[in-house]
Amino acid sequence: MIASEIEACQYGDEQRKGRAVSDTNSSKRPTIYDLAELVGTSPTAVSSVLNGSWKKRRISQKLADRVLKAAQEHGYTVNIQASVLRRDRSNIVGMILPKYDNRFFGAMAEQFETRAREAGLFPVITCTQRDPALELQAAREMLSYQVDYLICTGATDPDQITDLCRAAGVKTLNLDLPGTKAPSILSDNFTAARDLTRVILDACERDFGGGAPLMFIGGRSDDHNTRERRHGFLEAHKERGISVPDHLMITNGYAPEKARETLLKMADVPNGIFVNSTITLEGVVFWLRSLAPERAAQIRYGSFDWDPFGALLPQNVGMVRQDVSALLDLTFRTMKDGTEGNTMQLVPCQLEMPTV
Amino acid sequence: MIASEIEACQYGDEQRKGRAVSDTNSSKRPTIYDLAELVGTSPTAVSSVLNGSWKKRRISQKLADRVLKAAQEHGYTVNIQASVLRRDRSNIVGMILPKYDNRFFGAMAEQFETRAREAGLFPVITCTQRDPALELQAAREMLSYQVDYLICTGATDPDQITDLCRAAGVKTLNLDLPGTKAPSILSDNFTAARDLTRVILDACERDFGGGAPLMFIGGRSDDHNTRERRHGFLEAHKERGISVPDHLMITNGYAPEKARETLLKMADVPNGIFVNSTITLEGVVFWLRSLAPERAAQIRYGSFDWDPFGALLPQNVGMVRQDVSALLDLTFRTMKDGTEGNTMQLVPCQLEMPTV
DNA sequence: CAATCATGCTCCATCGGTTGAGCAGAAGCT
DNA sequence: AGCTTCTGCTCAACCGATGGAGCATGATTG
Structure with a gap:
């Protein structure tokens, strides 16, 4: 549509104070009022055409076309702030995430975004550095954004967040680590x-003969997943009648440096090591490098969580790969169901073995 | 403050239609109007206390304390949508990012969030899967959120985004990959x-004797960084009087499968390989695993971008580690300066060598 | 004692989009 | 012709926070 075709303006320049016609060409973003003026119609008509409710509101195809064309030409984008402010639902889904520094959380973030978009929702992710204070601040921020739903991934204190959100009428879901006040979806860690x-x-038995207990390293003893994994670890030993002394169960955090220092100080490290995260594994392999080659060759380890390069390191005998797709399938299903309260769903993991 | 202490209400129940007193206890989030009613003051006073402008507006300490207490007790969080709608600046900074699946982008995302918060800004990140259409959609979405500034990381067509944003009066910055219409900050790839x-x-010369050219694999030939890296690759060969045949310069994308297939099909792969990203490196190491051990032992490689486990793989002789802190320092400085237009700043990289 | 100033608040328009209500004109029906 | 129904649109209130303007007080000054 060219300028001369514009119909008689029903909305004068002074309709909205201070907004002169020349503003239309300035660097400010065009609004539905600008478009209405350009096309010669009402802001309501423009809004309904642009948000898809125009058929319901009996706007003619002809007017819709003209509005769409003008919107296209002027690079109109809706102001979400204004839109959400008026509507009762924002269609924004929030996710808080501890870190972006490993494949598991990275995949969670990417797939969450993809799925949210597919569902016509706006994803907002923020990472909280495993810091409870930041988690709470992030949750508040998400509420400020008027999220309709909040997914708390690997939160250290999810119940606190659930309470905060419930007070604001926002449902939450605990992913990867469980809470007691909202649905939890996590891997079958045990x-x-x-x-x-x-x-x-098996690897140790094959290579060095059996009977000796492995070492468990990484994680926090107050963390549900670590407890479950310790439990599974001990169960496998019990099956073979092997008992594990306490000093081999080390859960002093996920940080690589902690693991490395612990191993360096330790008198005799067992041949087999169960590493509780890829982050901890970084410390373990760093320690391994400091050993004499013949000693290093006497070590076998496996880790919870998968990494493509970690999987190829020589002494690695297996990695648990969490099923991110399945976790998020369940998450979105639960979100759509609107399930509330303390439920828990477990998702099986895959075990990735060396390909050689 | 307990209920009986509430002063005479100057704001009756009917002040804002449909908002009954009982609503205060419902699951809807409290607003400044609710707090004003509870405390017995005006919404303006509440707003100014909560956003820190109360001293300037000459609100008494006593009233401020009462408002803050009520806000605390009722879990008030500001409605950003309403706040941003009214103000001229949103304090929201956007970042678009290709992927979360490697350490470089993961670190970029984490540090961006941290720095933005330190600067009192609200970070919003979204990832675009290296898809130009998604990049544009993401940029539009960021504009919808009223971002004050948009950082385009590794964008395939940054100029298009700059145009879009400029039309909306939003400044942009190109990080990691340069554009021609906004400031660019990137590593000294060459x-x-x-x-x-x-x-x-050097490694090949030491282990197998010198004179043979390396292979270059990964990336896209139309991508600035790949061109610069090819240039640096060729320069190092030229220094030693080694010429590189065209068939050893392979830039058919970053995908691991592509690299693996190419290597599988290739008649005689050189001993030395320059891998243009850690993602491509995944394909290379996968191929390596398929070789006979004695053949695999004849390979040396290095990669652009760093990964903690990748660095420990036996044939790896070096990794380029981009300086994320320095990149983001410059980014935030440039953002604060308000610099516009086609400038380019280069940041030196670190070279990580095997520690053994 | 009047004039001036400082203090401590409130009023109201506003940001941009959404939505229920309503209105004019055309078409259809009896 | 008089009635209803349908079509195609507009009006105006509203979402929650903000900030300029303004209005009572009480204190200070000439």
């Missing part, structure tokens, strides 16, 4: 840990 | 690639 432990025990 | 190539050539 089974996967038991199976991984079996694999490491 | 120098780092040349140095890495030297290291790989």
Whole structure:
């Protein structure tokens, strides 16, 4: 449509104060009022054409076309702030995530975004550095954004967040680590840990003879997943009648440096090591590098969580790969159901073995 | 403050239609109107106390305390949508990012969030899967959120985004990959690639004797960084009087499968390989695993971008580690300066060598 | 004692989009 | 012709926070 075709303006320049016609060409973003003026119609008509409710509102195809064309030409984008402010639902889904520094959380973030978009929702992710204070701040921020739903991934204190959100009328879901006040979706840590432990025990038995307990390293003793994995670890030992002394169960955090220092200080590290995260594994392999080659060759380990390069390191005998797709399938299903309250769903993991 | 202390209400129940007193206890989020009613003051006073402008507006300490207490007790969080709608600046900074699946982008995302918060800004990140259409959609979405500034990381067509944003009066910055219409901040790809190539050539010379050209694999030939790295790669060869045949320069994308297939089909792969990204490296190491051990032992490689486990693989002789902190320092400085237009700043990389 | 100033608040328009209500004109029906 | 129904649109209130303007007080000054 060219300028001369514009119909008689029903909306004068002074309709909205301070908004002169020349503003239309300025660097400010065009609004539905600008488009209405350009096309010669009402802001309501423009809004309904642009948000898809125009058929319901009996706007003619002809007017719709003209509005769409003008919107296209002027690079119109809706102001979400204004839109959400008026509507009762924002269609924004939030996710809080501890870190972006490993494949598991990275995949969670990417797939969450993809799925949210597919469902016509706007994803907003923020990472909280495993810091409870930041988690709470992030949750508040998400509420400020008027999220319709909040997914708390690997949160250290999910119940606190659930309470905060419930007070604001926002439902939450706990992913990867469970809470007691909202639905929780997590991997079957016990089974996967038991199976991984079996694999490491098998490798040690094959290469060095059996009977010796493995070492468990990484994680926090107050963390549900660590507890489950310790449980699976001990179960696999019990099956073979091997008892594990306390000093081999080390859960002093996920940080690589902690693991490395612990191993360096330790008098005799067992041949087999169960590493509770890829982040901890970084510390373990760093320690390994500091050993004499013949000593390093006497080590076998496996880790919870998968990494493509970690999987190729020589002494690695297996990695637990969490099923991100399945976790997110369940998450979105639960979100759509609107399920609330303390439920828990477990998703099986895959065990990735060396390909050689 | 307990209920009986509430002063005479100057704001009756009917002040804002449909908002009954009982609503205060419902699951809807409290607004400044609710707090005003509870405390017995005006919404303006509440707003100014909560956003910190109360001293300037001459609100008494006593009233401020009462408002803050009520806000605390009722879990008030500001409605950003409403706040941003009214203000001229949103304090929201957007970042678009190709992927979350490697350490470089993961670190970029984490540090961006941290720095933005430190600067009192709200970070919003979205990932675009290296898809130009998604990049544009993501940029539009960011405009919808009223971002004050948009950082385009590794965008395939940054100029298009700059145009879109400029039309909306939003400044942009190109990070990691340059554009021609906004400031660009990126690593010194040429120098780092040349140095890495030297290291790989040295390793090959030491282990297998010199004179043979390396292979370059990964990336896209239309991508600025790939061109710079090819340039540095060729420069290091030229220094030693080695010429590189065209069939050893392979830039058919970053995907691991592509690299693997190419290597599988290739008649005689050189001993030394320059791998243009950690994602491509996944394909290379996968191929390596399929070789006979004695053949695999004849390979040396280095890669652009760093990965903690990749660095420990036996044939790896060096990794270029981009300086994420420095890149983001410059980014935030440039953002604050308000610099516009086609400028380019280069940041040196670190070269990580095997520690053994 | 009047004039001036500082203090401590409130009023109201506003940001941009959405939505229920309503209105004019055309078409259809009896 | 008089009635209803349908079509195609517009009006105006509203979402929640913000900030300029303004209005009572009480204190200070000439």
